[in-house]
Amino acid sequence: MNKLIKKLLKISGFKKLNPVQEEALKNGLLEGKNLVIASPTASGKSFIFEIAGINTLANERGKVLYIAPLRALCWEKYQDLKRKYEKEFGIKIAISTGDFDSSDLWLARYDWIIVTCEKCDSLIRHGAEWIKDVGLVIVDEIHLIDQIERGPTLEVTITRLKEIIQKTQFLLLSATIKNADELAGWINGKTIVSNYRPVKLYEGVCYNSKIVFLDKEGYKLDEDLPVEDSIVKNTLRFKKQIIFFVGTRKRAEKLAEKLGKTVKKYLTPNEKRDLNFLSEEILNVLEVPTKQCKKLAECVKNGVASHHAGYLSKQRILVEEYFRKGLLKVITATPTLQLGLNLPAWRVVVRDLKRYHPGFGALYIPVIDYKQFVGRAGRPSYDSWGESIIIARNEMEAEDLIEHYILGEPEKITSKLAVEPILRVHTLALIASDFCKSKESLMDFFSKTFYAYQFQDIERIKEKTFEIIKNLKKWKFIVSKKRKIEATRIGKRVSELYIDPLTAYFFIKSLKKVKKIELFGILQLISNTVEMKPLPNVKSKEFDELNEVIAERESCFLQKIPREWDLEFDDFLKSVKMALVFESWINEATEDDILTKFKITPGELRGRLEIADWLLYSLHELALLLRKKSILKDIKKLRVRMHYGVKEELLPLVKLKNVGRVRARKIWLSGIKSIKELRKVPIEKLSKIVGPNIAKNIKDQLKGKKVKERKVLTLKDFSFS
DNA sequence: CTGCTCGACGTCTAGACAGCATGTC
């Protein structure tokens, strides 16, 4: 066996290669052959690309580019690779995602670069030179190319990479899908399909108080408990952990609450003590805990936690960490945990197999999703096998579910490229980065996509693209000279800002119209964009109130108010609600106020504010290009207020480090209303307001003249645990 | 008159990427 592989095996703590890995080697993994590998989670796909990556670097075949769909996944992979290989092989590993960025210019100096798909797209648009030096491209979770929202970006990004670096090796990693061959055909490579798992998985069904497996003896359950409880009881008797997948957030929270009663009987005093600490930590993530935080904290005391996107990421990370450590026994989750993330449990229960789709009602989830869920069953170094359980109502249903999910074949994946908004974004991007300079070259590009390969026909795309080009011209983002198409200055900027050209068009239209700025109007403008969608629902009770707001503030709006019977009215109403939420935020409402009043969870609010920040920045940049000097300052101010969630009067105070909305308000209330006054206040008095440490810190910051020190942030500064 | 239970009816539903420049309680 190759010396290098031996060394890598040792580092990763494996004894020998598994069948999938052998297969990959046989098919030219180290010889630069393109491969599609379709196998279950935890089948050792990571190790395959690690071998390929290190080999590429060792033979100086160029950089390695790793693309994953989630920031969390990138972060996990980054830490893992760094720990294992950076020192050992003297290679430099970098991460570049929306929240962590090893400054783009420097990326050229790194050997192995980890990015999200959108970031990769953005880097290409900004013309990153080092892309040319990439010798191996690894795309993780490639089956997401099927997703309507983000798949096309992935598809276009891969196509562009293929065009820029034609000799480069491509390694596509996928969940088990039906048509992996098609993907392989597209990238002109070979397919490796396998069902190998390092830990044996037994898939079963639960009905009539028993769990039945296909190829293993089942369990009899307590009949006097609800199903979920008796499954948990059965699990805890083996001293094992379990994850439940359910359909909605509410159900996840509810189930966690319910299961606490059963779980707490199995906790040792030590565990109870540790859980109380954890509970406390989870409770105090916010200035004022919301009802939701309190509920989660209560559950955690019993060794159970729910997990979904409505929580703050810090809370989620805590839950994941302590489940991994074995302290938490049960997680009830929505599909947040579907992808990647190393969070296995001995047992996985898929409780809700139907999910609601607007306009279609409740539909069964795809087999791929089911397989991804149960892929988490079995912790490689702890369990000698894993178990997954579907909950059925009766024997009849159980048989159907076994047939469909356990024995069934995963679906085909199909290209979703012909979807308008995304095609619009990419058409402009292709033109703006001079990648395509005519209709013909655009069509030539699209003919190299997975869509074209799969359907052998790009007529639909052609039609849509021509329509899009017409609009982009109308909006003055592109111009055509003779047969050539070119982006205008503003078109280029729009493409770089990574916003939908349609959003940019609305922004520009509004900016041209605006004379005096109305904050509410701006807030509504950024709320009614593609980027902000899907907007939180308007409850029927809120309807009247919102209509009143609309009437009262009629003059604020930058867009024309649609009529109640217009199609856009629904979105308009939602955007007004969103604007009200933002307004409360910058008027210093707490997260709990917002949760109570608008039913928007802290996690969701945080997410929206992030989008708002990005859109406000874009709005500012467009105003700059339009020479709307008079409103630049106002937009900037609004952006800062949104960032901190403060009224205008606190703006001077939040400029200080370690002073956010809470401390700033405290200081202000004590009568200190400006930096000037703050300088005069004796440190003793300030200590009483914000505590001695912070007081000293503030005073130190004021010592220096006006010079603001800029710190170059490295990733070391972000430690998660 | 008050407080409770029950059922009919109505309501609501998963997730998360990007720009830029850096730090809350």
Place this chain on the structure above:
DNA sequence: CTAGACGTCGAGCAG
């Protein structure tokens, strides 16, 4: 064309 859990509100009943 298609679901199902949960909240709300009013009716009906006991105290």
